[in-house]
Amino acid sequence: MKPLRISLLLFILSTAAVSAQTDSLTPAGQMSVGVRSSWGLVYEHNWNRAAFGSGGQFRLRFSDRVNSDWFIDYLQGDLGDFAKRTDVHIGWSVLYYPFQNKKKLQPYILAGHCFELLRISENTNDENFVTRKSASVQAGAGVHLHLTPKSDVSFVAQYMIHFGTNIDVAENPVTFSKPGGIALQDHILLHVSLNYQIADLW
Amino acid sequence: MVIRIFSILIFFIAVFLQAVSAQDSKAGLLRFNAGLAQGFMLTNDSRPLFADGFAEYFTSEKISIKGSCTQLVADRVDNGLLKTYTGISFGMAWHAGNDLHDFSIAMQPGVVYQCPGTAYINFTPKPQLAPSLMFTATYSLFFSNPFHFYISVSENNSFYRGAPGGNINTSYISITGGLGWHVRYKK
Numbered sequence: 001m002k003p004l005r006i007s008l009l010l011f012i013l014s015t016a017a018v019s020a021q022t023d024s025l026t027p028a029g030q031m032s033v034g035v036r037s038s039w040g041l042v043y044e045h046n047w048n049r050a051a052f053g054s055g056g057q058f059r060l061r062f063s064d065r066v067n068s069d070w071f072i073d074y075l076q077g078d079l080g081d082f083a084k085r086t087d088v089h090i091g092w093s094v095l096y097y098p099f100q101n102k103k104k105l106q107p108y109i110l111a112g113h114c115f116e117l118l119r120i121s122e123n124t125n126d127e128n129f130v131t132r133k134s135a136s137v138q139a140g141a142g143v144h145l146h147l148t149p150k151s152d153v154s155f156v157a158q159y160m161i162h163f164g165t166n167i168d169v170a171e172n173p174v175t176f177s178k179p180g181g182i183a184l185q186d187h188i189l190l191h192v193s194l195n196y197q198i199a200d201l202w
Numbered sequence: 203m204v205i206r207i208f209s210i211l212i213f214f215i216a217v218f219l220q221a222v223s224a225q226d227s228k229a230g231l232l233r234f235n236a237g238l239a240q241g242f243m244l245t246n247d248s249r250p251l252f253a254d255g256f257a258e259y260f261t262s263e264k265i266s267i268k269g270s271c272t273q274l275v276a277d278r279v280d281n282g283l284l285k286t287y288t289g290i291s292f293g294m295a296w297h298a299g300n301d302l303h304d305f306s307i308a309m310q311p312g313v314v315y316q317c318p319g320t321a322y323i324n325f326t327p328k329p330q331l332a333p334s335l336m337f338t339a340t341y342s343l344f345f346s347n348p349f350h351f352y353i354s355v356s357e358n359n360s361f362y363r364g365a366p367g368g369n370i371n372t373s374y375i376s377i378t379g380g381l382g383w384h385v386r387y388k389k
Contacts, residue, residue: 035292035310052359053333054313054333076361077363081368084363121364123363124364126364147294147296150262151262151265153294153309192309196265196267196294
């Protein structure tokens with residue numbers, strides 16, 4: 001008889017826990033997954049052009065006003081007409097909502113860290129290449145467009161600064177060299193992401 | 203004879219309307235579509251033909267999550283631009299309409315594995331991965347419970363980098379349509 005009572009108690013408790021989760025009244029604990037399309041406006045020296053990429057992210061909300069994006073991006077761009085660059089960004093940003101509202105548009109500011117793997121290679125000769133790993137910081141602003149209570153489109157513009165080894169590029173003939181030292185390389189990163197809430201964790 | 207044809211026609215219309223009225227909210231609907239797509243390259247006189255398909259799940263009446271795939275089959279032009287092209291993309295679609303007619307627009311970032319067939323002196327392009335971004339407008343007619351018709355227009359943007367003159371724009375517009383299948387997971 002006693003095990004039956006314990007089982008019954010556990011069952012009632014588990015039901016209560018489930019209903020408490022689904023009745024969460026605050027956005028804290030919401031977890032979303034999404035995909036994103038990015039444009040890196042990289043104009044170093046006079047040969048870089050805009051990079052274009054695809055990626056994914058998940059979003060974990062810490063509180064009503066604080067959220068976080070955890071992302072990975074895969075971008076490609078040209079160096080003039082003689083070389084190409086491939087960037088992989090892995091990082092995270094913390095989002096802060098200055099206005100507490102439940103409107104269709106929700107603006108925010110963000111800042112965070114990112115790690116980058118860069119590969120630059122000569123057009124027509126992929127064996128002539130150079131790679132670099134760097135760390136970066138980024139900050140910017142964005143806005144959520146809430147399509148439904150669980151889905152949104154987010155537009156973000158941010159400024160990203162990479163700290164990494166300097167790379168010199170020469171065109172005729174195409175050579176890549178690392179003269180040493182740390183270089184600061186900055187660019188603007190724009191992205192559009194589509195996100196859908198999959199869980200409400202607390 | 204005319205009355206018989208007229209009766210058969212009325213019967214089919216009645217069955218059709220019954221099937222249509224059986225449709226409920228689209229939330230919880232999972233659908234699959236597969237077909238052939240006629241492509242038109244944006245910056246090249248090339249008309250590739252693709253086998254394509256997508257799976258879409260309606261999380262609500264207005265929003266669906268969508269995954270698509272595309273495979274180059276042939277080109278209707280001799281010496282077409284693309285030699286290899288396989289793409290996948292994931293995204294979201296926004297829907298309008300009613301239980302019978304569905305209009306949607308979708309945005310889907312993705313990647314393509316592609317290789318142009320362009321001939322160069324001392325250089326042979328190799329297949330490589332590239333980011334892509336697809337925009338799609340789709341009209342669907344949910345005429346019965348397991349089946350629907352659809353017609354879809356897409357613009358798929360991507361670039362092949364590393365060619366002698368810089369990049370090759372491999373973006374195209376495609377039109378596809380046909381019969382789709384759907385199943386409902388929520389009542």
